[in-house]
Amino acid sequence: MKQQVKYLAELARIALTEQELAGLEQDLEKILDYVSQLEKIETTGVEPTYHVVPMTNVWRQDKVEASLSTEKALANAPERHGNFFKVPRVI
Amino acid sequence: MDAGKATLWQLRQLLDSREISSVELLSFFLQAISQHDGTLHAYLHVNERALEEAKLADEKCSRGEPSAPLTGIPVAVKDNICTLEQPTTCASLILKDFVSPYEATVVARLRRAGAIILGKTNLDEFAFGSSTENSAFGPTRNPHDVQRVPGGSSGGSAAAVAAGFCPAALGSDTGGSIRQPAAFCGVVGLKPTYGRVSRFGLVAFASSLDQIGPITRGVRDAALIFSIIAGHDRYDTTSVTEPVPDYSRFEYPADLTGLRFGLPREYLSGEVAGPVKDALSRVSRLIEGLGATVEEVTLPHTSAGIAVYYIIATAEASANLARFDGIKYGYRSRHHRNLRELYMFTRGEGFGQEVKRRIILGTFVLSSGYYEAYYLKAQRVRTLIRNDFLEAFQKVHLLLTPTTPELPFLLGEKSKDPLKMYLSDIFTVNANLAGLPAISFPVGKSTEGLPIGLQIIGPAFQEELILKAAAALEQALS
Numbered sequence: 001m002k003q004q005v006k007y008l009a010e011l012a013r014i015a016l017t018e019q020e021l022a023g024l025e026q027d028l029e030k031i032l033d034y035v036s037q038l039e040k041i042e043t044t045g046v047e048p049t050y051h052v053v054p055m056t057n058v059w060r061q062d063k064v065e066a067s068l069s070t071e072k073a074l075a076n077a078p079e080r081h082g083n084f085f086k087v088p089r090v091i
Numbered sequence: 092m093d094a095g096k097a098t099l100w101q102l103r104q105l106l107d108s109r110e111i112s113s114v115e116l117l118s119f120f121l122q123a124i125s126q127h128d129g130t131l132h133a134y135l136h137v138n139e140r141a142l143e144e145a146k147l148a149d150e151k152c153s154r155g156e157p158s159a160p161l162t163g164i165p166v167a168v169k170d171n172i173c174t175l176e177q178p179t180t181c182a183s184l185i186l187k188d189f190v191s192p193y194e195a196t197v198v199a200r201l202r203r204a205g206a207i208i209l210g211k212t213n214l215d216e217f218a219f220g221s222s223t224e225n226s227a228f229g230p231t232r233n234p235h236d237v238q239r240v241p242g243g244s245s246g247g248s249a250a251a252v253a254a255g256f257c258p259a260a261l262g263s264d265t266g267g268s269i270r271q272p273a274a275f276c277g278v279v280g281l282k283p284t285y286g287r288v289s290r291f292g293l294v295a296f297a298s299s300l301d302q303i304g305p306i307t308r309g310v311r312d313a314a315l316i317f318s319i320i321a322g323h324d325r326y327d328t329t330s331v332t333e334p335v336p337d338y339s340r341f342e343y344p345a346d347l348t349g350l351r352f353g354l355p356r357e358y359l360s361g362e363v364a365g366p367v368k369d370a371l372s373r374v375s376r377l378i379e380g381l382g383a384t385v386e387e388v389t390l391p392h393t394s395a396g397i398a399v400y401y402i403i404a405t406a407e408a409s410a411n412l413a414r415f416d417g418i419k420y421g422y423r424s425r426h427h428r429n430l431r432e433l434y435m436f437t438r439g440e441g442f443g444q445e446v447k448r449r450i451i452l453g454t455f456v457l458s459s460g461y462y463e464a465y466y467l468k469a470q471r472v473r474t475l476i477r478n479d480f481l482e483a484f485q486k487v488h489l490l491l492t493p494t495t496p497e498l499p500f501l502l503g504e505k506s507k508d509p510l511k512m513y514l515s516d517i518f519t520v521n522a523n524l525a526g527l528p529a530i531s532f533p534v535g536k537s538t539e540g541l542p543i544g545l546q547i548i549g550p551a552f553q554e555e556l557i558l559k560a561a562a563a564l565e566q567a568l569s
Binding site for chain 1: 188189190192193285286299325328329331392394395397398399401402409413416417418419420421422423427428429430431432433434435436438439440442444447448450451452454455458464465467468469470471472473474475477509510513524525526551
């Protein structure tokens with residue numbers, strides 16, 4: 001389980017301390033044990049409900065509309081470079 | 092009249108008759124906050140421009156301009172709903188200094204109705220919790236007993252209304268986050284039908300479950316706020332086009348003749364606190380006294396609700412919270428040497444324990460090899476839970492249940508045991524899973540003075556019926 005939590009944290013891009021890892025491992029075991037009660041419920045032939053409102057593909061016109069200014073869009077940037085979001089070198 | 096106890100309708104009258112001004116009203120609330128919110132911590136931020144806005148409202152009034160329903164009246168907003176010029180932190184370090192460049196549709200609609208956004212209220216980080224103890228900025232306390240939690244996640248909103256720090260507030264409800272704190276704080280909380288209220292500008296937790304709704308002092312106030320915020324919004328494609336009646340104008344019958352109430356058997360079989368059980372039987376008799384019938388019904392899959400909820404809600408949350416990566420806004424860790432580390436450390440340092448727990452759990456139930464056993468299975472059981480309700484509503488018009496199995500618990504009582512905390516939502520999650528509207532309204536207090544709330548659940552889009560029934564009971568109880 002510990003290896004698994006490590007792997008999940010990697011997938012979710014969350015750095016965890018050893019102490020957090022141990023705590024989460026315990027919590028996860030307890031929670032998964034609790035939710036395993038669902039196994040006992042017969043669901044053969046039951047459709048899943050992903051969403052309670054039966055709607056699909058709400059379309060709109062592909063039209064340019066007013067949007068945020070560059071300044072507003074960048075106002076919360078942790079780091080910026082001119083009119084760009086600054087990030088560490090990727091390649 | 093004590094403005095800290097007045098309803099929205101009373102305040103409207105006082106303002107329109109010029110018995111008080113909006114500036115006086117705002118000064119009253121700001122003073123109450125500065126005197127007592129140091130203890131309760133219901134607000135994370137108070138609008139510095141509130142008095143200025145009140146002055147503008149008074150000027151409009153003195154020019155003889157007609158007032159809108161909320162002109163000059165302050166409303167507080169849960170801090171996971173985006174506002175302009177005030178921070179939106181979700182009670183998380185990762186959004187500590189975030190000020191949204193756009194505002195939520197519900198906030199725009201409140202402001203269009205004349206409301207002054209008084210401030211942003213505390214919550215469990217990203218609305219993950221049932222006690223408001225998971226706030227990165229410290230917990231909120233229950234105004235009825237400061238040793239106890241106000242419930243959550245909209246604990247700040249419920250406490251603010253209960254303490255007289257605002258006449259009304261917005262909350263959000265994914266598994267009970269409006270209704271459970273409303274019950275714990277002795278106020279009214281309405282979770283609308285899924286799709287009834289736009290989620291545009293609500294920081295998403297679980298997109299198929301989240302709904303915004305009012306927390307108020309009375310049922311009619313909830314109807315008023317609800318009629319202002321409900322309705323289709325082109326910016327939220329899951330908002331429905333169903334017409335919205337003007338709930339603020341409808342007649343409230345004093346009796347309930349012809350209505351059939353159902354008491355779900357399963358909601359009483361588990362561990363329900365004595366005072367809550369007593370309140371339920373007392374109100375059942377009251378309902379019968381008002382001309383309605385009460386009968387037992389069955390919702391056989393009730394007990395599966397928490398398991399289904401924690402699979403679906405965490406799965407959706409793990410996807411929704413992927414956007415907090417330290418790139419475009421929010422906290423960015425300084426400890427990185429490359430992009431991967433930037434993500435890892437930003438999220439590791441920025442998120443609190445419960446947020447990490449839920450993202451990890453959500454990632455697990457969606458991961459290959461487990462998807463069918465957990466996520467798909469939960470969505471199938473969700474159908475069964477929904478069918479239970481549909482079947483019950485063939486027999487009765489409304490369901491009456493406790494809002495919570497227990498009275499407000501002590502700070503720290505459940506915070507070490509996530510599962511125990513999760514189970515506090517056992518009576519509220521199923522309405523979210525089925526997308527149904529539900530209200531919690533206060534029905535009295537326990538002998539030690541702690542509020543008790545009951546819940547009415549109705550069929551989809553039957554908010555009107557729920558509000559009328561709750562209003563009649565509210566009146567009969569007063």
